[in-house]
Amino acid sequence: MALILLLVLALAAALLPARLARAETLASSGHRGASPVGPEPVAERHHGGLYRISGRGRVAYLFGTVHVGAPSFYPMAPEVERALAGADQVVVELDTGAKGAFLHALDRHARYARGDDIGRHLAPATMARLRTALHTEGISVASMSHLKPWLVANLLISMQLERQGYRRNDGVEQVMLAQARRRGTRIRTLESADLQLGLFDSMSDIEAERYLLDTLDGLADGSAARRAGRVIEAWRSGKAAERDAALSEATSGGSETADFTRRKLLGQRNPDMASRIDTLMGKGDVLFVGVGYLHLMGENGLPQLLAQRGYLVERVY
Numbered sequence: 001m002a003l004i005l006l007l008v009l010a011l012a013a014a015l016l017p018a019r020l021a022r023a024e025t026l027a028s029s030g031h032r033g034a035s036p037v038g039p040e041p042v043a044e045r046h047h048g049g050l051y052r053i054s055g056r057g058r059v060a061y062l063f064g065t066v067h068v069g070a071p072s073f074y075p076m077a078p079e080v081e082r083a084l085a086g087a088d089q090v091v092v093e094l095d096t097g098a099k100g101a102f103l104h105a106l107d108r109h110a111r112y113a114r115g116d117d118i119g120r121h122l123a124p125a126t127m128a129r130l131r132t133a134l135h136t137e138g139i140s141v142a143s144m145s146h147l148k149p150w151l152v153a154n155l156l157i158s159m160q161l162e163r164q165g166y167r168r169n170d171g172v173e174q175v176m177l178a179q180a181r182r183r184g185t186r187i188r189t190l191e192s193a194d195l196q197l198g199l200f201d202s203m204s205d206i207e208a209e210r211y212l213l214d215t216l217d218g219l220a221d222g223s224a225a226r227r228a229g230r231v232i233e234a235w236r237s238g239k240a241a242e243r244d245a246a247l248s249e250a251t252s253g254g255s256e257t258a259d260f261t262r263r264k265l266l267g268q269r270n271p272d273m274a275s276r277i278d279t280l281m282g283k284g285d286v287l288f289v290g291v292g293y294l295h296l297m298g299e300n301g302l303p304q305l306l307a308q309r310g311y312l313v314e315r316v317y
Helices: 006-015 017-029 078-085 099-110 124-136 149-163 172-183 193-201 205-221 223-237 240-251 256-281 302-308
Strands: 050-055 058-065 089-092 186-189 287-292 312-315
Touching (some): 050 078, 058 078, 058 172, 058 256, 058 302, 089 172, 089 256, 172 287, 193 256, 205 256, 256 287
Antiparallel strands (some): 050 058
């Protein structure tokens, strides 16, 4: 799984608080185990990509983000910091601080009804593999049994990222939101918790099981962590070749995960995001829009979609 929704990372923090709290303590204390905590700093800070969108007297800055991060990611590039400081509104995919909507979406889409559990929706062999994976992470099956397979899969990936030293609290959106709140800048969102979890909940039982199996396979051979890590490294480098390779890896092939990423997480959401950005720009305020890095890429990426709406799209870096 190369693209994890911001909401899923917030769910991980809510559903696995003890596990994540331990990881954050280790990371902040500088503890070094078998794997380094976070990436090494880099001199060049032109992470991701920054675009200036203009037309009809409207201006917005579009910045590609990653939903987890490390202290070495900051400060961001001067161009980003200036655009963020000068914005009238800061726009993110989702503000996970909206706890009521967050919990309602979790109950509606991600949890089984009373009397039902994950074991009723998975083949015995898949359940056995899941039990082994959870045991490896020190998590009981009982604590996850009320959650749907796609959420459990994403929680397992979030733990892999955590092991590599990437934390949600150091994610780009969290830093953006903290700056906006300090400045008193208005915060807007492109999506809702209900929409994001509803995308996953649209999977059939068969699709959700395949999605989970993709993750279990990736955990077993190490490819899941490598794929997720490559998206982050592509963001850090800002290099076109790494960016294109990350997009191809996330969306190519016949796996359930690649198909879902291609059709739903990018193919369905990108046009809706472009429409929402267009609407917000119509208010006349200068916007700073932060969205997941993969949403900027390819022919169906937000820069292309906004250009098709008649805006001048300029790459700042």
